[in-house]
Amino acid sequence: MTAPIPTVLFVCVHNAGRSQMAAGYVQHLAAGRVDVRSAGSEPKDSINPVAVVAMAEVGIDITTGAPKLLTVDAVQQADVVITMGCGDACPIFPGKRYEDWELDDPAGQGIEAVRAIRDDIRARVVALLSELTSA
Template identity: 80%
Template structure:
């Protein structure tokens, strides 16, 4: 019997930039080895178009994603919760693994400023994936 695949929830305030890029990378790199979710404490109406463009440069399409509101159930059902500047808005449950990634907010930034944020997210996601679901 195999272990169930881990569920990772990425959370930022608007669920329009950082958390969407992180979820895009993890989905792309992990395939079906990890369940990936993202949400925001105060979600925007649409994904940041500069974040979409930055990810497109990496061959990852997040354009069809939609920001989702953070729910208590989403946190409860996740094994790992990665927050990115959502402050006290993120519910905490004992026994969960929490990490807070300090990343600049790509909102209102030019593509040149978003690329380093994207690249930092990629490095962090790769390290997380190596820990959670090492390739066979």
């Protein structure tokens, strides 16, 4: 019997930068071993173009995603909820694993700053995936 695939939900305010980059890394690195979603408490109309460029530099296309509104259902369906600066906007449910990743917001930042945020996210995603997929 195979273990169920864990679901990770990345949440930030605008769902346009940090959470999109994190979801892109999970999709790229987990190779189907983890289901990933992202959402925002106040989603923007489109993904941050500098985040798109930064991810393209490492061979990951995040242009197929779109900012989505955080819903209670999305949180209930997730096994792990990673927040990135959304404060109290994320509902808390017993039995869920929550982590808050302190990351700078890439909104309004230049490519150099966004690259540093991207690389920080990658390191955190790699560590998370090693925990979730080692069983």
